[in-house]
Amino acid sequence: MAEIRFTKEHEWIRIEGDTGTVGISDYAQGQLGDVVFVEVPEVGKKVSKGAQAAVVESVKAASEVYAPVSGEVTAANAALAGNPGLVNASAMGDGWFFKLKLSNKAELGELMDEAAYKAYVAGLG
Amino acid sequence: MRYLPHTAQDRREMLAAIGAASVDDLYRDVPHSARLGGLVDLPRHQGELAVERDIAGLAAKNRPAGSMASFLGGGAYRHHVPSSVDHLIQRGEFLTSYTPYQPEVTQGTLQMLFEFQTQVALISGMDVANASMYDGATGAAEAVLMANRVTKRAKALLSGGLHPHYREVIETYGRWSGFSVKAAAADVSGVEDLASRIDAETSCVVVQNPSIFGRIHDYAALAAAAQNAGALLVVVVTEAVSLGLLKPPGEMGADIFVGEGQSIGNALNFGGPYVGLFATRDKYVRQMPGRLTGETVDADGRRGWVLTLSTREQHIRREKATSNICTNSGLCALAFCIHLSLLGEDGFTRLAQINHAHAVQLAEKLGGVKGVSLVNDSFFNEFTLKLPKPASEVVERLVDKGVLAGVPASRLWPDQPDLANHLIVAATETNTEAEMDLFARSLAEVL
Amino acid sequence: MDKSQGRTARPDAAPAAEIVTASGHRGLQTEEKLIFEQGEPGRTGVDLPAPPKVADRLNGLKRQRPVGLPGLSEPQVIRHFTRLSQKNYAIDSGLYPLGSCTMKHNPRLNEKMARLPGLADIHPLQPVSTVQGALELMDRLAHWLKTLTGMPAVALTPGAGAHGEFCGMVAIRAALDAKGQQSRKRVLVPESAHGTNPATAAACGFTVDAIPADDRGRVDLAAFKAKLGPDVAAIMLTNPNTCGLFEPDIVTIAKALHEAGGYFYCDGANFNAIAGRVRPADLGIDAMHINLHKTFSTPHGGGGPGSGPVVFSEALAPYVPLPYVVHGKDGFRLVEGREGKAEPLGRLKTFHGQMGMFVRALTYMLSHGADGIRQASEDAVLNANYLLARLKDVMSPAFDGPCMHECLFDDSFLKDTGVSTLDFAKALIDEGFHPMTMYFPLVVHGALLIEPTESETRASLDEFVGSLRSLATRAKQGEAASFHAAPRLTPRRRLDETRAARQPVLRWKPAAPTRQAAE
Known part of the structure; x- marks a missing residue:
């Protein structure tokens, strides 16, 4: 079964084998409001953990999306270009941003699991 | 003081309501060392009549272009502006409104900007235009910054036919924003080869049409060469009226169009305020600087307009914005929009034809003066002459004969003695045949 | 004999809100099409002479296709832009308390x-x-x-x-x-x-x-x-x-x-x-x-x-x-x-x-002089402090006074009312005022930044205070729904900014020819 991890910056990553799918959390999409544009990385781009990998924009805000772990981008969600609202409608599903081939699985240990993330968000008030 | 409504009693009562003993109380956070005891050393207030006399006195020390036979161009052109333009832009609802951040109460400005954006896209042959820039030269600098963002490169290649002031503004931005600028030498004869100078670092090639010397080029091949090398082509047009008669930049393959819109709706104003035109291809819209108005619907489903894609802008992106620009040139854009609405398809193309025809007539008259040669093989409403004497001296002497003869190339290239005898001359619809004859006759006399 | 022919000099008291007009106009509030939807080929708003006949010097680079500009007469253009102007709020028409923007009187001299x-x-x-x-x-x-x-x-x-x-x-x-x-x-x-x-x-x-x-x-x-x-x-x-x-x-x-x-x-x-x-x-x-x-x-x-x-x-x-x-x-x-x-x-x-x-x-x-410039600064500061003093009990000042030329409130006075800073500002529009600056500066939550400038009379400030106090009271009394629906008295109500940004339409384009027209 796929495991899912979260960052303090509200990205999630779902791990299947050595590939991870990355998006922003339901909490994050709620904070942003209606998403109007997503800039996804090019396939083949190498990103290191914590580096800017994508940009998500609502009408009134623009936020960077950081790579939860290091790796090489293997896919980007082309559907977001025509329908950025997918991020609001399905943040954890169809609204994914990009897929990474992980270069250092050990980095996953530094991320939160779902329960820890829920507690973290609850603490944000 | 006619602009200040409070009486002494108002002020006393308001201070009492605030609970302050005096207005000085309200300034108590100002450090003592910085408090001015009395008035600064400047004159006291004056009534309208006195101020009007003062300013009119300064105006009287100038010789307006309209009081002489004026053939000045070089990036600013004297055109006739219909009287309704100035009437409409002085309506307080336009003049004294702010940037339309509250769309429910600024639909007028927003709809106008949407029309302006459409007009600019149409005349340039581009997909999409913004709601204006400060002027042509700052627009050109912003175009280079945009090309740098799109291509992730940092070297601009400038044509020698580009207005030197545009080159200087781009160089200023390059020097301080960290991109490099390679400027070709002044290209009087129109023979420069820019395509061979494009390399893997070049983000854009910036050309002007017609060139500063007035020559008309087809940049289609250069556009293809730039794009094949991963660079963008920026086409600058300093005389917007030319777009009524010439193949537009969009049809030449330009990626970015930058224009000076002063010619349409705006007076000479000694150089400003003017209005920068800026347009690009759909695919680059999110990299475009400046404000954009977009169509949408309101809560009742009725069509309306809002400022949009504002996440590119400084008030949201802060240090990551596409540009630091906040205020642009709204009222000048309004003047442009009204004038072009009045002109329409027929008026705009005819105005351009008249400008060209007058320039052809003038070129023939001046080219017939002994010792004078026409440098251009093509032109729209402006061309370059080579004189047997330094052009700046000739221009000064022609002032005495009531002629503003044009822009001496030495004014724009002070360090280039080889251009000292070149004179850049423009004709517009405002020039009569009698003025042209006066120019030709007077030129013959001073040479 | 009835010379009034049925005319009455007193208005009826029927409510106007639900009136639907055939034209779409609502009295002085007119609907105005784009210039591109009003033009006719061959029409123009200028009279230019025929160009002199010359052999062109355009190097073969003459425009081959029409520009696509609409043709309008001068009266059409005047009416169009006059109607557009009437959809704008302006200093000339009212207090414009946009903090940080200094919307003061613009002398016509x-x-x-x-x-x-x-x-x-x-x-x-x-x-x-x-x-x-x-x-x-x-x-x-x-x-x-x-x-x-x-x-x-x-x-x-x-x-x-x-x-x-x-x-x-x-x-x-x-x-x-x-x-x-x-x-x-x-x-x-x-x-x-x-x-x-x-x-x-x-x-x-x-x-x-x-x-x-x-x-x-x-x-x-x-x-x-x-x-x-x-x-x-x-x-x-x-x-x-x-x-x-x-x-x-x-x-x-x-x-x-x-x-x-x-x-x-x-x-x-x-x-x-x-x-x-x-x-x-x-x-x-x-x-x-x-x-x-x-x-x-x-x-x-x-x-x-x-x-x-x-x-x-x-x-x-x-x-x-x-x-x-x-x-x-x-x-x-x-x-x-x-x-x-x-x-x-x-x-x-x-x-x-x-x-x-x-x-x-x-x-x-020159009009103000050294004395007038100083007085203008003082009056701007006086007016802002006056607003602060008259509003501090119903709104929530972000900081203690005195302020300079603008006063800042946060949104704590709207806490638990269901009314946001945005709603509050939009309701102010129905009161006949331009909103203050909202959500800036960022250091204050739900900021409302009010800059009255020196141009306003005390009566105009008092009227503005009256509206703000009334709105603050209504918000606290649980009238959130009416705030969410505001503004209702404007040429357009709240606009869908999400739609504008998701599917940008940044210029007018001619409608695609219908199948019938194509045939």
Whole structure:
């Protein structure tokens, strides 16, 4: 079964084998409001953990999306270009941003699991 | 003081309501060392009549272009502006409104900007235009910054036919924003080869049409060469009226169009305020600087307009914005929009034809003066002459004969003695045949 | 005999809200199509003579396709733009309390002077012998700006505030480079700053380091001092700041900064609070732009043109951009290339700056005089403090007074009402007022920043207070739904900004031909 991890910056990553799918959390999409544009990385781009990998924009805000772990981008969600609202409608599903081939699985240990993330968000008030 | 409504009693009562003993109380956070005891050393207030006399006195020390036979161009052109333009832009609802951040109460400005954006896209042959820039030269600098963002490169290649002031503004931005600028030498004869100078670092090639010397080029091949090398082509047009008669930049393959819109709706104003035109291809819209108005619907489903894609802008992106620009040139854009609405398809193309025809007539008259040669093989409403004497001296002497003869190339290239005898001359619809004859006759006399 | 023919001189009391009209117009509120939807081929609003017949010299590059512009007559154009104008709120029609934007009265004398042919109809490249009055006017404007600020030099050319910031910050870069201090790259910017400040610093190649505000809305002095170091190039500080407060530690800040080798850039957007009372030079400022379209009332014009001259201290004076005016042997001269020791920072605009705005600003200054400028500043501060005093019991002031020319509230007075700052501002529109600045500065939650300016009478302020107090009371009484629906009395109600951004429609396009038409 796929495991899912979260960052303090509200990205999630779902791990299947050595590939991870990355998006922003339901909490994050709620904070942003209606998403109007997503800039996804090019396939083949190498990103290191914590580096800017994508940009998500609502009408009134623009936020960077950081790579939860290091790796090489293997896919980007082309559907977001025509329908950025997918991020609001399905943040954890169809609204994914990009897929990474992980270069250092050990980095996953530094991320939160779902329960820890829920507690973290609850603490944000 | 006619602009200040409070009486002494108002002020006393308001201070009492605030609970302050005096207005000085309200300034108590100002450090003592910085408090001015009395008035600064400047004159006291004056009534309208006195101020009007003062300013009119300064105006009287100038010789307006309209009081002489004026053939000045070089990036600013004297055109006739219909009287309704100035009437409409002085309506307080336009003049004294702010940037339309509250769309429910600024639909007028927003709809106008949407029309302006459409007009600019149409005349340039581009997909999409913004709601204006400060002027042509700052627009050109912003175009280079945009090309740098799109291509992730940092070297601009400038044509020698580009207005030197545009080159200087781009160089200023390059020097301080960290991109490099390679400027070709002044290209009087129109023979420069820019395509061979494009390399893997070049983000854009910036050309002007017609060139500063007035020559008309087809940049289609250069556009293809730039794009094949991963660079963008920026086409600058300093005389917007030319777009009524010439193949537009969009049809030449330009990626970015930058224009000076002063010619349409705006007076000479000694150089400003003017209005920068800026347009690009759909695919680059999110990299475009400046404000954009977009169509949408309101809560009742009725069509309306809002400022949009504002996440590119400084008030949201802060240090990551596409540009630091906040205020642009709204009222000048309004003047442009009204004038072009009045002109329409027929008026705009005819105005351009008249400008060209007058320039052809003038070129023939001046080219017939002994010792004078026409440098251009093509032109729209402006061309370059080579004189047997330094052009700046000739221009000064022609002032005495009531002629503003044009822009001496030495004014724009002070360090280039080889251009000292070149004179850049423009004709517009405002020039009569009698003025042209006066120019030709007077030129013959001073040479 | 009934001569009234059924006419009555008294109106009926039937409600108007649900009236549906055939035209879509609602009395004086008219619907107006785009010019592109009104044009007819062959129609025009100008009469131009036939062009003289000549052989063209266009090098074969004549336009082959129509431009696509609509044809309208002059009366159509006049009506179109008149109707559009009537959809705008403006200072001329009411109080415009947009904090940080200084929407004060725009005297019409300024407009008249700017249109004198001797000032409007002069070409920027005329021989300088024919434009001595224009250069003298620029020189006089410079004198007024220098005297009001106490600064020795001024660059007139920047096109607006952000352009002025760019000018000031590159002058600082140039001065540092001249001292061999290329490594100074960090610029300190308070969190409350205008968005243009960090955008400008980044555009000039600096890195931005945010300074937190303290709980009084001022720069946290200890935090500021802790950030000083050998890599600090400058601070960009707005004073009075964007919370509408004078920075009481400003002289201390300037001193500490100078001792650490940095320069002091002041965002002069709020100079209108202190003009004639405080000279920036006495605060230790090295460079400051002045928005002529704010403090000196050249009109905002629906978003420009502005004008943003920058005053400079002695240390930065050698780096003013080209061109500039100097006194020469035979009158005024325009310096357009390098003269003297330091290399100027270059050219910032096509020509010599926003001359039309210079004329308006100088006219405004001559009208007010030293006494009127000081009085205008005092009245602006008085009006803001009056609003603060009359609203503090029903709204929630972000900081204790006194304020300068604008007063700041946070949204705590709306807590648990279901009404947001945005809703509150939109309801103000139905009350007949333009909203205040919302959600800025960012250091205050749900900020409402109110700048009344000196132009308002006490009666007008009282009317505004009445509306705000009523709205605050209604919000607290649980009328959230009516706030969410506001505004309802405007040409358009709230607009769908999400739709505008998701599917951008940025220009008009002719409707695609229907199948029937195609056949």
